[in-house]
Amino acid sequence: MIPEYGHFALILACCLSLVLAVVPMLGVALRRPLWMACARPLAVGQLVFVTISFGCLAAAFLGDDFSVRYVAQNGNSLLPVYYKFSAVWGAHEGSLLLWVLVLAGWTAAVAVFSRELPPVLVARVLAVMGLIAVGFHLFLLLTSNPFERVLPLAPAEGRDLNPLLQDFGLIVHPPLLYMGYVGLSVPFAFAIAALLGGRMDVAWTRWTRPWTNTAWAFLTLGITLGSWWAYYELGWGGWWFWDPVENASFMPWLIATALVHSLAVTEKRGLFRGWTLLLAIFAFGLSLLGTFLVRSGVLTSVHAFASDPTRGVFVLAFLGVVIGGSLLLYGLRAPALRVPASFGWRSREAFVLANNGLLAVITAVILLGTLYPLVADVMGWGKISVGPPYFNSFFAPLALVLALLMGIGALVQWKDSAPAPMARAAGLGALVAVPAAGLLPWLWGSWQWGAAMALGTAAWVAALTVRDLWRKSAFAPDRWQGLRRLRGGYWGMVCAHLGVAVAIAGAGVTASYSAHHEARMQPGDALVVADYEFHFAGVTERAGPNYHAQIGAFDVHRDGRLVAHLEPEKRRYQGGQVMTEAGIDGRLDRDLYVVLGESLDDTAWAVRLHVKPLVRWLWLGGVLIALGAVIAVGDRRYRRSASVRTEVRTEVPANAVGR
Amino acid sequence: MHPLRKRRLLVVVFILVVSSIGVALATYALRQNMNFFYTPSQVAADSVPGDVRIRVGGMVVRGSLTRTPGDLGVNFRLTDGNAELAVRYTGILPDLFGEGEAAVAAGYLRSGRVLEADQVLAKHDENYTPPEVADAMKAGHAARAARAARDTDTDTDTPGSSAP
Secondary structure (H helix, E strand, O other), X not given: OHHHHHHHHHHHHHHHHHHHHHHHHHHHHHOOHHHHHOHHHHHHHHHHHHHXXXXXXXXXXXXXOOOEHHHHHHOOOOOOHHHHHHHHHOOHHHXXXXXXXXXXXXXXXXXXXXXXXXXXXXXXXXXXXXXXXXXXXXXXXXXXXXXOEOOOOOOOOOOOOOHHHOOHHHHHHHHHHHHHHHHOHHHHHHHHHHHHHOOOOHHHHHHHHHHHHHHHHHHHHHHHHHHHHHHHHOOOOOOOOOOXXXXXXXXXXXXXXXXXXXXXXXXXXXXXXXXXXXXXXXXXXXXXXXXXXXXXXXXXXXXXXXXXXXXXXXXXXXXXXXXXXXXXXXXXXXXXXXXXXXXXXXXXXXXXXXXXHHHHHXXXXXXXXXXXXXHHHHHOOOEEEEOHHHHHHHHHHHHHHHHHHXXXXXXXXXXXXXXXXXXXXXXXXXXXXXXXXXXXXXHHOOOOHHHHHHHHHHHHHHHHHHHHHHHHOOOOOOHHHHHHHOOHXXXXXXXXXXXXXXXXXXXXXXXXXXXXXXXXXOOOOEEEEOOEEEEEEEEEEEEOOOEEEEEEEEEEEEOOXXXXXXXXXXXXXXXXXXEEEOXXXXXXXXXXXXXXXXXXXXXXXXXXXXXXXXXXXXXXXXXXXXXXXXXXXXXXXXOOHHHHHHHHHHOOOOOOOOO | OOHHHHHHHHHHHHHHHHHHHXXXXXXXXXXXXXXXXXXXXXXXXXXXXXOOOEEEEEEEOOOOOEEOOOOOEEEEEEEOOOOEEEEEEEOOOOOOOOOOOXXXXXXXXXXXXXXXXXXXXXXXXXXXXXHHHHHHHHHHHHHHHHHHHHHHHHHHHOHHHHOO
């Protein structure tokens, strides 16, 4: 009965979301406070029922109920408990249920943490989120019901979770990524509410910013974790493949990054309003596009669970309605929000504008490379794939320019600043960056362009960020007090910008100086890769909970000293699937990475040996960026509701249309 | 012209020029890095250029996988049910690579119609065939069925030749 309860709860949640989408909106139109006020309880109720539904599916997995088709296809009685649980989102239907759960969670969070918001705004925001929920509930119920039964002939055993997904990273990666993806629906809903209401004041930005930052932090963590997972689980030693699905998560991130910065200008100076709204719409639009790309099966990828044309058509239609509708609304209402801009070319506004422009260009280039093969396929121009060199040749230089501008942009003043302090800052930055570019690459034995540019840029960003921190903390009686007096928002920026510097340094160095070697090795053989001597001791066998493993033993020496013992595995799961588990010795300065390939004859094995300097800095950078966003959310000014309220009163609404 | 209008015109022209240069660059880079997908039949029909990186997909022919002793070289053939293509590759094959399974090889076509692959991809899941390969197999089988039908037609036209 449990799966039926889950299905029933899902239908109820769908009905609640329908009411949530309609009644508060009508309440605003007809000025009925009671109708508007039911938005909050409805949002919470939706979360309750989706949670029940999700719990039922989890119970079906934990109880090995293979009469449920989805459980039979992705579960197995021998799976360890934690993988039984994570198998809930191991394939299409369940991951969509997770998506809906996360959406219901965000909606309820907005309902709970929005006590200070005007009731009209709350009603509109929650109704827009309800509307999105309706779309996904219907998608789930009509095309991808996870509770479907296979009766009367239920299989005795499940087909098992794809071994690639039986991993810690996959327990955490989808929920985090979805928190980010779906979290972008909050700024989207705020944007639509602002357009509907025709007003967008300081208070609006103050409420929108923490939500955007939180979603962006989750998205950053999700992408970082995905990259790390691909690195250790796929066994190719790469950390970013410009795979369409990676791009699908990266594009909303880029636009959300632009949004985070544009919102700062909107809050501080009241400018870029239309642009901010447009970014909020596109950030969520791109995350829906990502859903379409991943879920419709048009892509060949690890993430493409199944090809089902009706699903693709549904998401595409939904995408069309959401984006088309929002842009139409934008076209009708945005001119009313326009304010005359006035700022000089050396102002922070100008730098944020450049940042936004570059991020938009990067997104457009990635979008072109991601969608072109699909368009070509549909138009019959042949089956094409776009290689990573296309993406790299654009992304690397544009990202470096972005980082160079970031170093200066973070320290110039609003409106306009004098040329002299800017020149002094640039001088100091160059004083650090040029020697860094000239000398630091020699740490890895040779001087290479790519690494020099990356290290120089990273040093530039780090030097200018620290200098600014130093200057901003100089006004207090002593340094410690000065540092403590700085705002959460500022600390967040410092942390995130340093994260960017760390990630750039890591990417540049690891791309330039990674060494790898594929070879045939017999037990007792030794091979030298980038000063590390890999000794192959042999292969032993061991049985795991639901697989059988062959485990290689490698001792790695450097300068005659043992530095690591690695045990890469080759696992054969019950279904006959074979999986490679890389043996990795990770340190901040380098990773040693060994993959056991195929057994060539009785004793010899094909092996792949990697030495990857600074590769961990990439993910460290990602974590720092996310941490920065979290610190910024903790800024006191987002919690001082009283002062916000006074500002609401003093702020003149841009226009009173639609009220 | 009014100075304000003149400035706006300049801005518009500037944006147009910059964005068209951008689009031109992007399109050029895209064309440089496009890898076309071919079926073994298309390669056999000589419709594939020799000096660009291509991808070929199909099923690995049973019994065609051989290794060069002493290093990591492998040779195998890909089929779409109609024609076969020999592939040479040096390196570790993916986990789910196997005879009778779907695979995609990317590389350059060398003389003697051998694909010198620098990348071999296999399916990543037991129940999953890359859509390109599935399409290629469908087309290949259709081509063979058509050929078989044609052959039987000629057979019926000249009954004497088909007599045992």
